[in-house]
Amino acid sequence: MAFTIKEASERLGCPAHTIRFYEKEGLLPYIKRDKNGNRLFEQDHLDWLRVMTCFRATGMKLSLLKEMVHLALDGDSTIPQRKAILNQYKEDLFRRQNELTTALDAVNNKLSIYEEIAKGKTPSESQLLVKMEESERQQTRNEGLTNEAKNFRQ
Amino acid sequence: MAFTIKEASERLGCPAHTIRFYEKEGLLPYIKRDKNGNRLFEQDHLDWLRVMTCFRATGMKLSLLKEMVHLALDGDSTIPQRKAILNQYKEDLFRRQNELTTALDAVNNKLSIYEEIAKGKTPSESQLLVKMEESERQQTRNEGLTNEAKNFRQ
DNA sequence: TTAAACCTTAAAGTACACTTTAAGGCAAGC
DNA sequence: GCTTGCCTTAAAGTGTACTTTAAGGTTTAA
Known part of the structure; x- marks a missing residue:
């Protein structure tokens, strides 16, 4: 089963232009075309696009995604490098989790100060x-x- | 006790140029100057800078920080608006937390697939x-x- | 007294990731 | 046959947040 770019776009909630941009950047290899040159996406492409969207939303740079794709295309011998990239990224994710916790504390602190002001107390x-x-x-x-x-x- | 921009920069781990940029953008009101026009930062400015850095690191836009500063400068009557902004931002933080959890799952999944490949199993x-x-x-x-x-x- | 190490400003430049525009091809329905 | 709606490409434009550059002023130590 193959999908048009519009179907892919709708399934992923990602603009068609962005998908084309990703393909042009080499992030989405092996996309086939129909006889008119229109892209045909397989389920695997949608899966990988979804992973990229997820990684992008959490701070991974396109350049790093690109690196992972290039390594994957170079075969199994690059698995150690890809593991290293993912482990580094995992560290980033943990750091971001801590940042979010800190930010939530700060927000709650500010909100409680507003409450105190509303009650006429000085923070x-x-x-x-x-x-x-x-x-x-x-x-x-x-x-x-x-x-x-x-x-x-x- | 007042701090030079260099001291502020070192204490916050934030480039001096960025601090100047924030002041120019109106994010850091009431910075005094010495007789030579050099900025003098009070502890409160460092505190607010730290909050801004924390909020920025977790996705708050400068425009929203700017809005909060302007509202604060307009007095207590704007507390409801500021509460609304912070509550909305809090939602964003929760969403980001979920995104991080999803991304961590995806990373761990990829890492375990690499393990399976290393063991010769097909994922x-x-x-x-x-x-x-x-x-x-x-x-x-x-x-x-x-x-x-x-x-x-x- | 002069060089180093700070500080200042305005303005231009950069990085990143899209996003939009312009120009056009193909297929289905009226 | 012609409009509608999809698709294509290359290239230019946009938004955000810095970051760098250029030109210059002041203080301090040698």
């Missing part, structure tokens, strides 16, 4: 964006400023 | 990159080809 930590708000509040209220807040007045 | 799933290798192996061995493998011969 314990000093943070620029909160300071800017305080500065703004104090300007409009025409009240006195702390020395710290003055840092952000002008 | 159960058909995958393009493995096919390309098989095609290569069969070409060099001058053996017969399966119909499927022929899809990737030319």
